Amino acid sequence: MINIQNYVRPQSLEEAYQLNQKRQNRIIGGMLWLKMSSLSVHTAIDLCDLGLDRIEENQEQFSIGAMATLRQIEQHEGLNRYSGGKIAAAVKDIVGVQFRNLATVGGSIWGRFGFSDVLTIFLSMDSYVELYKGGILPLEQFASQKADRDILLRLIVKKTPGRFTYRAMRNQRGDFPVLACAVSRLNGEYRAVAGARPGKALLLRDEKKLLSDGITEASAQAFADSFAELVPTGSNLRGSAAYRTHLIRVLCTRNLLELGGNDDHGNQA
């Protein structure tokens, strides 16, 4: 059980940042994962007054505030028009509506959780994070870094022309995925992401050019075989490493066949 001695709602980002420099203080996000820990927190920092719960859209990009909930991205018309409904598909089986009304995009991304459907789907997109001190950097780079004491402000998703697919295997609805897989074609570049390996999501590109002549059953299978070989997997109570590697092969093939075609605009209305 988490123990919290003080609770503060900072009125500025600088105040939040200064508070967050102390090791015993914590930004609480949606608090769903934090609540399960046995931490002793000196000051819980709640960012709920800083206007970070909005999703803004312009012609070039979506800007998703760190305190926006998973339910907000599930229901956001623009995000789902751009992704062909795949953002909603990626989060719809995360526990229930009540949970998704609390869980924040920032919490999911900052935590770089191995089980994260959210990190998996957004890695397949042209995504960036905006940090208070660290500025804007690609999500792929951020995901590979260790957590520090900066503050995640926003997730930025560029409207790069693309097509997206997403599949996850769960032992039962609402549970963590045994394996999650997203595949995309962004400006002609194929990206494949494997999440819940059970390590954090890993993004690989088609460096062997196996899909350069388009997606057929044979090229999809060849790419998926190569992807499965390159992605390290592990075992836990939900599944073995061998099972996960098999799932990568199956889900990646199905995603590629669903992606189909060679244009980048299939998902967009």
Place this chain on the structure above:
Amino acid sequence: MTMEIKLKLNGKILCGQIEPDCLLIDFLREHGCYSVKRGCETSNCGLCTVLMDGKPVLSCSILAARADGRDVQTLEGLQAEAEDFVGFIADQGAEQCGFCNPGFVMNTIALLRENPDPTDDEIRAFLAGNLCRCSGYEGQLRGIRNYLNSRKG
């Protein structure tokens, strides 16, 4: 160190002194809202569902401090709205032990406010975060379906 919060609970302004790590479920039960029950403790069962600013949330997983300045509703304040459909659920024998019922009812209220005419799949998807260990969920689904059909005449 205790802190003071002020929120609207079931339409009435309520002030209270809390510890910073007090969960909303504990605050609500201390103030007489016994329909809000503690179940799984892992944010999975939906038993503790309340509406915060109209949205269903898990009161076991949110600090009471975060409810400061918000509008919180529990089943105690929504009995009239619930009465419309709980009889249809009871008619199906969907509640056996009844422990999950308040959470189900609260989330059904949220569903019907957001989507007054849901399909069966939409009902299943919205209520997926409410676990029932007695039933197979079909009774609840039939009850809500019968209620929706009755509204259409």
